[in-house]
Structures are given as structure tokens and as C-alpha cells.
Amino acid sequence: MSTRETAEPAEPTGPASTIDVDHSDAAYRQWLKEAVRKVQADANRSADTHLLRFPLPERWGIDLYLKDESTHPTGSLKHRLARSLFLYGLCNGWIRPGKPVIEASSGSTAVSEAYFASLIGVPFIAVMPRTTSPEKIRLIEFHGGRCHFVDDSRKMYEESAALAAATGGHYMDQFTYAERATDWRGNNNIAESIYQQLRLERHPVPAWIVATAGTGGTSATIARYVHYMMYDTRVCVPDPENSCFFEGWTTGNADAASDCGSRIEGIGRPRMEPSFVPGAIDRMMKVPDAASIAAVRALENAIGRKAGGSTGTGLWSALKIVAEMVAEGRTGSVVTLICDPGDRYLDKYYSDAWLAEQGLDIAPYSAAIDEFLGSGVWPDRLARPGTAAA
Known part of the structure; x- marks a missing residue:
């Protein structure tokens, strides 16, 4: 059976909670110090990611930037998260020599975690939807990871926990620990x-x-x-179709849920994740998937760079915010992110055949972007649909 077709967990060695590990053991402490050193050294080797400008008419007095996270060693924003999660797991004593790290991930986090697992010499298993892009699967396996597929993305969490219990490994659980593993006060965070x-x-x-x-x-x-x-900066979180974050934020319902997974890989969730902190942000927008894809193609036309669909979701919302600033006569700057490169999605977001198969028509949204960039006026037919602000 290939590593990407795993149907059953590896041979059980007992639940992680019952394994007797002496954390004062000299060999373990030496392994731990070396593992932490390797992860921290990765940060020292990586220059900061670039801040690119999206061209806007000079007369507007507004600058739009994209923080290009695709230039990390593993090619996405998730490299930062994976590094933080590994340091968190190591320093908490959860990641142990020879035991696998397991993660529930739709792709990019798993790619980055596979890289760090290989760096410190532990096995890695990614639990992911069967619809994950082939390029992401290839990258996970390139870094030595195994892929364990589920047909229902809502089952990723319990399947990951079961694999960790069966193998004596550690379920990284990015959806719980992402917001606490990163030092938000500074320390060169994003x-x-x-x-x-x-x-x-x-x-x-x-x-x-x-x-x-x-x-x-x-x-x-x-x-x-x-x-x-x-700072006086406000933070906006755009949400794609088939995700419950927008509903949960606008209604205050911590139990909001979606019946199916997001088509925009890497963002949107079927449940309100523990790491999503609604009270910290100022605004959310609900973005049609066709708008996200139109925006990511507009990005390529503007700066010659392909990016993933989540970048398009953010760019669409950033352009709408710029339009509001133009309409109100305000100047200033807006920042969004290039989350990962587009070459991971050539068979999806850059494929007209895939768009047709999904029933997505990006033409009205592409036309709206062109009209706005030419006139400075956001088209009335797309005036603030699905948006909410605090």
C-alpha cells in the first residue's frame, strides 16, 4: 500500500498518555536541545519575506501591499506557523524522538510540518481531505511525510487524534494551538x-x-x-464560501458549522476553530469563490505572479476596502498577504475546465476589478455584498 493511500493507522504502540518517558534522561535532553537548535536555525537562515506593491493610480493617494509569504523555504505562510508549532510541541515535551507527528491539514501546513519533522528526524503523517491538490501531496511526500486521506473533511480531527493514540505520536492540532504557539507581542512575527x-x-x-x-x-x-x-490599524478577515467563520462572527454563535469543506484550500472551516479569536478583529467579509479566483488572476496580470486561491480572497477584500477609501476621499495604506504560490493549483484556480466543472463564473468579478482599477468606483452591482463591520 502506498504512503498516500493509508487506510488504517500504523501498528499501535499504545496511547501517548501511557508511554513512560523519562524527560530527565540525558539522551532525551540532548536530543531535545538539538531539535530546538535546528528549528531555530531555520529561522536564522531565512531572510524576511518581501512586501510587494500592487499598482494603483497615484492620484488616489492609497498604497496596497502584499506580504509575500510564498518565499518561505516551504513556500507558504504556514512555514511560520509550523516552526512555531514545532517549537511549542518540543518545549512542552510533546514531540519525542522516533514518534510521529500527526496533523489535520488541507495541505500547506502539512507541507511545512513535514519539512520540520524531517529536519529533526521524526516521522510525519498528514490527515487531509481526498480532494487536496496533487501538488501539495507531492510536496508532503517530497519532505518525507505520509498522507492519510479522509472523504469528509469534518472527520480530520478525530482521525488525527486516533492516529496519534494508535502510534504513540503527537497530534499537533494546529486548529487549537495556532493562536497560542506564536509570540504575538513581537519576536519577528508577521x-x-x-x-x-x-x-x-x-x-x-x-x-x-x-x-x-x-x-x-x-x-x-x-x-x-x-x-x-x-496602532490605529484595523483588521479584516475575509471568509470564503462553505465556511462558518463569517456566520459565527456576525451572530456570535460559537457552534456555527458548515456542511461541506471550502473550495479555497487553506482557508475557511466547517466549524468555529479554537484558534479563531472573533473579538480581536474589526471586520469580516464573505467572499464568493468566483471572486477569489478572479482576484488571483488579476494579481497575475498586475505583478506577474501566480498565487493560491486564499490570496485572491484577501486581495478581493483589500480592493473593496481601497474602493471605500477612495469613495470617502481618504488616503493611507492597506496590506494583505500572498499566502502560497499558484503553481500548487494549476489544475484548479488556473484551469478553465475546473471552473466549469465547479460551476464558477469569474467573468463578472474580473470585469468589476478592471472597472474599479480604471475608474476608482466600485461597481454598484457588486456594492458590498456579504460584508459586516464592527
Whole structure:
């Protein structure tokens, strides 16, 4: 059986909670120090990611930036998260030599975690929907990880926990620990990096930062940092179709749920995740999937870079915010993220055949972006659909 077709957990060695591990053992402590050193050294080797400008008419007095997280060693925003999760798990004594790390992930987090697992020499198993893009599967396996598929994305959590119990491994559980594993007060997190890179720009404190949510950890880190540093920046979280975050945020329902998974890989969830911190953010937008894909294709036309669908979700919302600022005569800057590269999705978001199969018509949204960039006026037919603000 191939590693990507695992149907049953590995041979049980007993639940992790019953394994007797002496954490004062000299060999374990030496392994732990070396593992932490390797993970921290990865950060030292990686230069900060670039902050790119999206071209807007100069007369508007507004600058739109994209923080290009696709330049991390594993090619996505999730590299930061995976590094933090591994340090958190190691320093808590949860990750042990020779025992697998298991993660529930639709792709990019698993790619990055497979990289760090290989770096410190432990096995890695990704529990993911069967619909995950082939390129992400290839990258997980490239870094030595195994792929364990589920047909229902809502079953990822319990399947991951079961695999950890059966193998004596550690279920990383990004959806619970993402918001607490990262030091949101600074320490070169993504928020601190954005402000450092903007310090010589004409609008060094952005009016808005737009961050999509998968775990919710990035939006929590950015929002907390903004409040901690007493900036006037507001934080917007766009949400794709088939995700419950928008409903849960607008209604205050912590039990909000969706019956199916998001088509925009890496963001949107069928349940309100523990790492999503609704009270920290200022605004949410519900973004049609066709709009996300239209925006990511517009990005390629504007700066010559392909990016994943979640980047399009954020860019669509950022452009709407820019349109509101233009309409109100305000100047300033807006920041959103390039979450991962588009070459992982050539058979999806850049495939007209896939769009037709999904029943997605991006033409009206593409036309709206072109009209706005040419006139400075957001088309009335798409005026603020599915948006909510605090």
C-alpha cells in the first residue's frame, strides 16, 4: 500500500498518555536541545519575506501591499506557523524522538510540518481531505511525510487524534494551538515584520490589514499585535464560501458549522476553530469563490505572479476596502498577504475546465476589478455584498 493511500493507522504502540518517558534522561535532553537548535536555525537562515506593491493610480493617494509569504523555504505562510508549532510541541515535551507527528491539514501546513519533522528526524503523517491538490501531496511526500486521506473533511480531527493514540505520536492540532504557539507581542512575527517594512513608506501605519483565516492564528497574531502596540490599524478577515467563520462572527454563535469543506484550500472551516479569536478583529467579509479566483488572476496580470486561491480572497477584500477609501476621499495604506504560490493549483484556480466543472463564473468579478482599477468606483452591482463591520 502506498504512503498516500493509508487506510488504517500504523501498528499501535499504545496511547501517548501511557508511554513512560523519562524527560530527565540525558539522551532525551540532548536530543531535545538539538531539535530546538535546528528549528531555530531555520529561522536564522531565512531572510524576511518581501512586501510587494500592487499598482494603483497615484492620484488616489492609497498604497496596497502584499506580504509575500510564498518565499518561505516551504513556500507558504504556514512555514511560520509550523516552526512555531514545532517549537511549542518540543518545549512542552510533546514531540519525542522516533514518534510521529500527526496533523489535520488541507495541505500547506502539512507541507511545512513535514519539512520540520524531517529536519529533526521524526516521522510525519498528514490527515487531509481526498480532494487536496496533487501538488501539495507531492510536496508532503517530497519532505518525507505520509498522507492519510479522509472523504469528509469534518472527520480530520478525530482521525488525527486516533492516529496519534494508535502510534504513540503527537497530534499537533494546529486548529487549537495556532493562536497560542506564536509570540504575538513581537519576536519577528508577521505583524512586527509588516510594520518594520513599512516604516519608510509614505503611510507607515496601514489603515487596514487583511488576513484570511484557516486556523485563525495569523489574524489573531496580527490583531493582538496591533492592539498591543496601540496602532490605529484595523483588521479584516475575509471568509470564503462553505465556511462558518463569517456566520459565527456576525451572530456570535460559537457552534456555527458548515456542511461541506471550502473550495479555497487553506482557508475557511466547517466549524468555529479554537484558534479563531472573533473579538480581536474589526471586520469580516464573505467572499464568493468566483471572486477569489478572479482576484488571483488579476494579481497575475498586475505583478506577474501566480498565487493560491486564499490570496485572491484577501486581495478581493483589500480592493473593496481601497474602493471605500477612495469613495470617502481618504488616503493611507492597506496590506494583505500572498499566502502560497499558484503553481500548487494549476489544475484548479488556473484551469478553465475546473471552473466549469465547479460551476464558477469569474467573468463578472474580473470585469468589476478592471472597472474599479480604471475608474476608482466600485461597481454598484457588486456594492458590498456579504460584508459586516464592527
